[in-house]
Amino acid sequence: MRRRDLLRIGALTLFGAGPFWASGAPGGAPGFLAHAATRGKVLVVLFLRGGLDGLHCVVPYTDAEYYRARPKLGVPRPGRPGGALDLDGRFGLHPALAPLLPLYRGGSLAVVHAVGTPVSSRSHFEAQDFLETGGGFTPTRQDGWLNRYLQRRPDGHRLMRGLATVNGVPVTLRGRVPVTSLTSLDDIDATADVDQGPAGRILERAPDANHSRLSAHSREVSKTLRGLKPQAYRPSGYPDTALAEQLKLLAFLLKARVGVEAVHVEHDGFDTHAHQEAKEGGMRPLMMDLAESLRAFWQDLGPLRQEVVVVTLTEFGRRVQENGSTGTDHGRGTCCFLLGGPVRGGRVYGRWPGLAKEKLFQGMDLQVTTDYRDVLIQVAGALGCPEPRRLFADHAARPLERMI
Amino acid sequence: MAGESCRSNDLVRFVSDDPPPALVDRVAASWQASGGDLAQVMETLLLDPEFYAERHRDSKLKTPLEFAVGALRVLPPPPEFLDFLARPPVPDSSPAARNEDSVSPEADVLVDVLQALANPYAWAAPTGWPDVPETWSSTSSVRGRMLLATLVAEHAEPLGGDMVEEAVQRVLLGRASEATRSALREAAARPGSERERSVQVLATALMSPEFQYR
Numbered sequence: 222m223r224r225r226d227l228l229r230i231g232a233l234t235l236f237g238a239g240p241f242w243a244s245g246a247p248g249g250a251p252g253f254l255a256h257a258a259t260r261g262k263v264l265v266v267l268f269l270r271g272g273l274d275g276l277h278c279v280v281p282y283t284d285a286e287y288y289r290a291r292p293k294l295g296v297p298r299p300g301r302p303g304g305a306l307d308l309d310g311r312f313g314l315h316p317a318l319a320p321l322l323p324l325y326r327g328g329s330l331a332v333v334h335a336v337g338t339p340v341s342s343r344s345h346f347e348a349q350d351f352l353e354t355g356g357g358f359t360p361t362r363q364d365g366w367l368n369r370y371l372q373r374r375p376d377g378h379r380l381m382r383g384l385a386t387v388n389g390v391p392v393t394l395r396g397r398v399p400v401t402s403l404t405s406l407d408d409i410d411a412t413a414d415v416d417q418g419p420a421g422r423i424l425e426r427a428p429d430a431n432h433s434r435l436s437a438h439s440r441e442v443s444k445t446l447r448g449l450k451p452q453a454y455r456p457s458g459y460p461d462t463a464l465a466e467q468l469k470l471l472a473f474l475l476k477a478r479v480g481v482e483a484v485h486v487e488h489d490g491f492d493t494h495a496h497q498e499a500k501e502g503g504m505r506p507l508m509m510d511l512a513e514s515l516r517a518f519w520q521d522l523g524p525l526r527q528e529v530v531v532v533t534l535t536e537f538g539r540r541v542q543e544n545g546s547t548g549t550d551h552g553r554g555t556c557c558f559l560l561g562g563p564v565r566g567g568r569v570y571g572r573w574p575g576l577a578k579e580k581l582f583q584g585m586d587l588q589v590t591t592d593y594r595d596v597l598i599q600v601a602g603a604l605g606c607p608e609p610r611r612l613f614a615d616h617a618a619r620p621l622e623r624m625i
Numbered sequence: 626m627a628g629e630s631c632r633s634n635d636l637v638r639f640v641s642d643d644p645p646p647a648l649v650d651r652v653a654a655s656w657q658a659s660g661g662d663l664a665q666v667m668e669t670l671l672l673d674p675e676f677y678a679e680r681h682r683d684s685k686l687k688t689p690l691e692f693a694v695g696a697l698r699v700l701p702p703p704p705e706f707l708d709f710l711a712r713p714p715v716p717d718s719s720p721a722a723r724n725e726d727s728v729s730p731e732a733d734v735l736v737d738v739l740q741a742l743a744n745p746y747a748w749a750a751p752t753g754w755p756d757v758p759e760t761w762s763s764t765s766s767v768r769g770r771m772l773l774a775t776l777v778a779e780h781a782e783p784l785g786g787d788m789v790e791e792a793v794q795r796v797l798l799g800r801a802s803e804a805t806r807s808a809l810r811e812a813a814a815r816p817g818s819e820r821e822r823s824v825q826v827l828a829t830a831l832m833s834p835e836f837q838y839r
Binding site: 395400408419421432 | 683684686758759760761762763764765766767768771774775804805808809811812815825828829831832833834837838
């Protein structure tokens, strides 16, 4: 039995008619009417792994200290060759992020600056652990804040509540609610139908209850996915990148109404210690990928935009002073993007602490004036999570200006 | 602290995901008394009756890597596949990058699944894949195992004669519960060619608790 044969079997089952997205309005698929009644908002966490240089993405071009600290890397002021794209008279986008500008001007994209975790560790792993658990974890047992978000929301027996578009379960989504991970539309092809025979059922009597539950859930997911005809889904505008594959898959599943509520998407490689502006291997292609993929995703979503909020997170920002290899080293404060129908976009939020030496954390880093958890509490609340402050037990929540 | 360290390392790896506290205490005491002599600590562990207790047998789900390596070991694919698998992983996993480095479509599928399921370098933190399944088991990891089991079964030498007994010998080294045998019989009785039924039986054996747990 070849994979192509599996596909053929999959394509014949469940729906004899055309693919669900061709039927017009979202939610029009016959098999998903049951889910349409429980439709809700979707929280997408886009993890920019490696430590995003927020000063390079959203440039504080009126702060003279920025240009003093970054003689080689500094993005020129708006209007100059290669200059930043002005956002609000104080900050400008790196030109590689140009595809995001229309979203900002159209009011669906906002920026929060000088945001971060309270962790002063410059270790990726400690900072990522904190970011993904939300604090209060132990080395052997971890529970991700996004799984707690799912735990706090009403269940409604939806099938694919938690989705990770990476292999395995990222810490963010780890916990009691079962999580599906798929990385591209091809994964749906590849896993359709293989587990419907005795080989797929045998682990349902596994020695541990958790695994037998996952096994049963997995077969349910497969059964649903195989009717979706992903091979024929060809939206335009996405670049040919791993991030675009993840977002394309996400748009596909959101349109299919399989009950997705919380998503972890990942864009890796922001640990830019050297040659940050290099055309290959530097931060510039990563930013272009980010901006083009998000723009394509936003177009692809269509009317679903009103239900989706994307939050970018990263473990820390980078040092204000550029290093000797035209890169930047691990720092603290960074920026965060909020993209979504309900977002009050077109603004840069947050209190700017300034880049003068005495204003910096340990004399080196952009200070964190907004705890990322306060941003998430506001977003989670707006998406219908009851008592969102309780997502972060160890955190004394601080209300922020309304961004959503 | 010593207790915590033992719990998270030796005992979780060798005994159980949730080791008994009394055993943790005994191993931790040995750690402290010997000043952290690993040989001494392992001797304490291996001579402890609790280590051999029936309830710890088959209680640990194999990690993705243990499962993949085990499956390829009992049902080896043709040598050219293994050569391909021995190559270093492609760091850029974009579809374009993967297409440049290809042996055959069949090998690509197997390599993709192995990369996705069991690439030892794919764990984001430098500590590698943790021993406790809650960090990597998901709805999809079960499907991934299922897919890998099917692919390995497809490329293995097909079963002939008494398929159930042969699968128990080749994959499960002769040890199978009645429930597992019954599932194997069901797989052997499915419609399809002899070869397709052989794939089903082998995949079922690879997915059985006897093979998935250690």
